[in-house]
Amino acid sequence: MQADAPTASVAAPAPQAPSPATTLESVIAGDWRDPANVARDIWRHPKETLDFFGVSADQRVLEIAPGRGWYTEILVPFVRQQGHYVGAISDPAAAPDERVREYFTKQNADLRAKLAARPDIYGQPTLREIDAARPNFGATDSIDTVLTFRNVHNWLAAGQAEAMFKGFYEVLxxxxxLGVVEHRAAGDVPDGDKSGYVGQDQVIALARAAGFELEASSEINANPADTKDHEAGVWSLPPSLRLGDKDREKYLAIGESDRMTLRFRKPLAEPAGQATQ
Incomplete structure (x- = not known):
């Protein structure tokens, strides 16, 4: 009887390389990004910043007040296949006056139009309208990473900062x-400050009061050329250039603001059955 032929060994499948749609580098290089936004990369360092915050393609990511979508253009396609994006946008019905209501309405419409124009890139992200005085970001313990870029000064001015940080803690x-990027003042700013800058210690105190632990800080978005004493506050600088042609070249030479970059973590729950000491 003839012996059976030896069975050929089957090699284990080779690890799959990440899809281009789920690599941060390729998303940042995506041709769908607004060229005006791409021009800001040299100041906003999106790859380094998102790497510092530990954002990965399989996470549920909540972006707070995305505006017209500078970071949204990157985050939505990055997490689209394996995770999910939620954008917390301002509810126009909660605006304090008609002018702000119209501003929120247009900003929200612009963001929705941006996402709807490229369903092949953005898929179906979630936009959730919130009232910053009483924010509800979704189910408790449902989000991996919360990101906020240059928003804390607005919440402080409106008396909403404590409620917002509490909401971040609950949803994570x-x-x-919690990843925070914010215009950095030289020190604590007083109540009613309208410069657009915030003291780094003030932001840390807000997060700690909500229950967060400061895990790390980074100088990724620092700009030592920013003197922080401008006539129209942080809005004197690009991209706003609120003073128009007045000292325009000076402000262009300074560039965007000096910014703190802070990574906070919500503590892990105690193991089941562990008694409180």
Whole structure:
């Protein structure tokens, strides 16, 4: 009887390389991004910043007040396949006056139009309208990472900062990350300050009061050329250039603001059955 032929060994499948749609570098290089936004990369360092915050393609990411979508253009396609994007946008019905209501309405419409124009890139992200005085970001312990870029000064001015940080804490999973980028003042700013800058210690205190632990800070978005004493506050600088042609070249030479970059973490829950000491 003839012996059976030896069975050929089957090699284990090779690890799959990440899809281009789920690599941060390729998303940042995506041709769907607004050229005006791409021009800001040299000041906003999106790859380094998102790497510092530990954002990965399989996370549920909540972006706070995305505006017209500078970071949204990157975040939505990055997490689209394996995770999910939620954008917390301002509810026009909660605006304090008609002018602000119209501003929120147009800003929200612009963002929705941007996302709807490229369903092949953005898919179906979630936009959730919130009242910053009483924010509800979704189910408790449902988000991996919360990100906020240059928003804290607005909440402080409106008396909403404590409620917002409390909301971030509630929606994050235990062990989840809060990433904060904010215009950095030379020190604490007084109540009613209208410069657009905030003291780094003030932001840390807000987060700690909500229950967060400061895990790390970074100088990724620092700009030592920013003297922080401008006539129209932070809005004197690009991209706003609120003073128009007045000292325009000076402000262009300074560039965008000096910014703190802070990573906070929601503590892990105690193991089941562990008694409180």
């Amino acid at each position: 999973k235990p062990g989840g990350v």
